[in-house]
Amino acid sequence: MSTQHDPRVRIVGRRTLWKGFAHLEEVTFEQQMSDGATVTLKREIHDHGNAATILLVDARRQSVILVRQLRVPVLLQGDPAYLIEAAAGLLDGDTPEEAICREALEETGYHVQDVIHLFDVYMSPGALTERTSFFVGHIDATEKRGDGGGLAHEGEDIEVLEIPFDEAVAMIATGEICDAKTIMLLQWAQLNRQQLFA
Structure with missing residues (x-):
């Protein structure tokens, strides 16, 4: 550090x-x-290192690609343990752009090349050094390069979800989406909806 x-x-x-x-x-x-x-x-x-996250958007279908995976700290709080989130991962020595393209493919099966950097955020600066780089990328939800689901040797078992954008935004209010990075990306998308889904 x-x-x-x-x-x-x-x-x-x-x-x-x-x-x-x-x-x-x-x-x-x-x-x-x-x-x-x-x-x-x-x-x-x-x-534990810096990270990157991305909101994958299909403008034609007006949808976003999110993932659902186990989060043990959430389980320990007594809440539903499988969170709906934007794809994300640690940089592992790569640039944020390289890392998020790798993570998007591993977790969702979608290959994204033209990622747009939005901002960098300290997610919990009182105790964590982690700085997260936020991105958005356009994909065609009908064209996957892989299965996604994460890496089995890392114990990942990730479900890939295509959710209509309006439904995803509404899931913030219902508590179905309660992951901070995902809420931030969806709210950014809501603010920039006209250009994002053009």
Whole structure:
């Protein structure tokens, strides 16, 4: 994890608590407060790399391609464990554009070349280092290059869904779609609907 310099904050210690799929660190830092005092604080920081996500749009059919997959943390909250989401994945050393084209093909079976970068977002900056790059891409929902469904050796079992756009937007209000990145992409699409579905 790289650190940027800010004169109000100084990192004084870093200790690895766990290193697996995720890297959990305890970071000790000194922070100059607004009253001029300097305090020493500790935070646990979770790092598993940066990510990318994409909304796949079929303008002719007025639909979007989403996926449904198991999310164990949601299960632990007592909510339905299979979330409807936009395709997404970690960069794994690729550029965000390369990674999202790879992930879209692996998860949905759709090959997308002309992805449009929308914005980058820190999804939970209080504890996660992850920065997610958001994209949109046009596809023909009748032309798949693969089966999708994710990678079996990574334990993925992903269902591919084609949902009419208006229905997908309505699923935010009903709670059927409760994944933050997917809501953000659908709301962006709603704001830009005229040009997106032209």
